[in-house]
Structures are given as structure tokens and as C-alpha cells.
Amino acid sequence: MTRTTSEDAGDSWGLEDASDEALVRRAKLRDEAAFRVIVDRHGPAMYRYAVRLMRGSTHDGAEVTQEALISAWRSLPTFEGRSSLKTWLFRMVHRRAADIQRNRRPVPIDDQLLSHVARPAVDNPLQDVLDSELLEALQEALDELPWLQRSCWLLKEVEGLSYAEIGEALSIPVGSVRGHLHRGRRVLAERMSRWR
Incomplete structure (x- = not known):
């Protein structure tokens, strides 16, 4: 990315209120201020999704989110707007997380390391x-x-995406989204039944 000059900074006024479409148009022209607003607007949800996909690892979630944002910056000129910016960004996160999961070898955890973790005081x-x-x-x-x-x-229950948006983000048909959600909810309901 190139640095924004003080002349360019004058153009960034009001970007926070701009629509995603307007931000994408500016970011496609390599406007870093517009891309920063995109990151500020969608980055937290991308990170939440990444952490949960990576089984709660904040380190891995941050890595996935960073790689997804770098990929988004590089790919913006080819973004055609067939899906919303939000679903396109979630697709980037999903792909990066899948790549990391596929290429990662399991790392054994030393039980003695876990025994040294102290719980904070609680009320x-x-x-x-x-x-x-x-x-x-x-x-x-x-x-x-x-x-x-x-x-x-995660995309439905945590991020609140519609079935169509989830299908776009994961590149699967809406019927498949419904099926995956149905089966996932059934398994979770069985596993969490003792907590009702």
C-alpha cells in the first residue's frame, strides 16, 4: 500500500458515513483512507469469525484476518460487486482459515504448561x-x-448473515446452507442438552 499524503487526507472527510459501494469504488483506485474505513467497519466481525473458525485461537484468528485483509486489498480491483462487500470479506476469511487448517499439523500441548495458568480473582x-x-x-x-x-x-448465529449471504460467503447454494445449519443445530442441541 502507498502512504496517504496530507492532500489525500482532505479527501477522507466523511468516509465513515460512506456506503460500502462508495468505499469499494475509492479503494479500487487504491485510496488507503477508504480501505481503512472498510477495515474499521468489517474487521471486527471478520476477526470474530476467524477466531471461532480457528477453534478459539486469537493468534490464528488474527493471522487469518490479516491475510484475508491483505488478499482483499490485492483483489479489490477484480471485485465485481455480485455479492455484498461483507460477504466477500467473509469468503476471504473462510478461504484463508481453510488454507491454514489444511496445511497445519497438530501440535501436542504440554499438560504442565496448562497447569501453570492461574485463574483471575472473581466476584x-x-x-x-x-x-x-x-x-x-x-x-x-x-x-x-x-x-x-x-x-x-457461526455466520448465521454469531454474525447474523442471511442464508443468501452465507451461501455467497461460502460459495455454496442456499439449500446447502439450510442443510448444514439444520444438521449443525441438531448436533449442538444434543451436545448442549444438559445446559438447558
């Missing part, structure tokens, strides 16, 4: 234990879902 120990157990159980259940079921569930 309501019982509730905190229950909350952490619930979240841990949900994360474990999500981790056991097949890749597309987990992706569909």
Missing part, C-alpha cells in the same frame, strides 16, 4: 465456573462440527 466464583463451563462446552461442540456446518452456524 461470583460459582457463576463464573458455570459460565466458563458452558462456553467451553459450546466451543468443544462447535469444534466437533464439520467445517461447513461450523462455518454456517
Whole structure:
């Protein structure tokens, strides 16, 4: 990316209120200020999705998000707008996460390292234990879902995308999105039944 000059900075006024389409038009012309607004607007959701796809790893989630944003910057000139910018960016995250998962070898965890992790002081120990157990159980259940079921569930339930947007983001038909969501929800309901 090239640096924005002080002359260019005058052009960035009001970009925060610009539509995604207007930002894309400017970013296609290599306007870094417009791309920064895109990152600020969609980056947090991309990161949340990446972390959850990467089984809660904030390090891996950050790596996936960064690679997806770099890829988006490079690919913007070819973005045709057939899908929304948001779904296109989620597709970038999905692809980068899939690439990392496919190329990664499992790393054994040393149990002694985990024993040194101290829990922070809490005001309501019982509730905190229950909350952490619930979240841990949900994360474990999500981790056991097949890749597309987990992706569909996260995009629908966490990011609030429509079936059509999920289909666009994952490059699958809407009927497949519905099927993956149905099967994923059924498995999660069975796994989380003790928490009802």
C-alpha cells in the first residue's frame, strides 16, 4: 500500500458515513483512507469469525484476518460487486482459515504448561465456573462440527448473515446452507442438552 499524503487526507472527510459501494469504488483506485474505513467497519466481525473458525485461537484468528485483509486489498480491483462487500470479506476469511487448517499439523500441548495458568480473582466464583463451563462446552461442540456446518452456524448465529449471504460467503447454494445449519443445530442441541 502507498502512504496517504496530507492532500489525500482532505479527501477522507466523511468516509465513515460512506456506503460500502462508495468505499469499494475509492479503494479500487487504491485510496488507503477508504480501505481503512472498510477495515474499521468489517474487521471486527471478520476477526470474530476467524477466531471461532480457528477453534478459539486469537493468534490464528488474527493471522487469518490479516491475510484475508491483505488478499482483499490485492483483489479489490477484480471485485465485481455480485455479492455484498461483507460477504466477500467473509469468503476471504473462510478461504484463508481453510488454507491454514489444511496445511497445519497438530501440535501436542504440554499438560504442565496448562497447569501453570492461574485463574483471575472473581466476584461470583460459582457463576463464573458455570459460565466458563458452558462456553467451553459450546466451543468443544462447535469444534466437533464439520467445517461447513461450523462455518454456517457461526455466520448465521454469531454474525447474523442471511442464508443468501452465507451461501455467497461460502460459495455454496442456499439449500446447502439450510442443510448444514439444520444438521449443525441438531448436533449442538444434543451436545448442549444438559445446559438447558
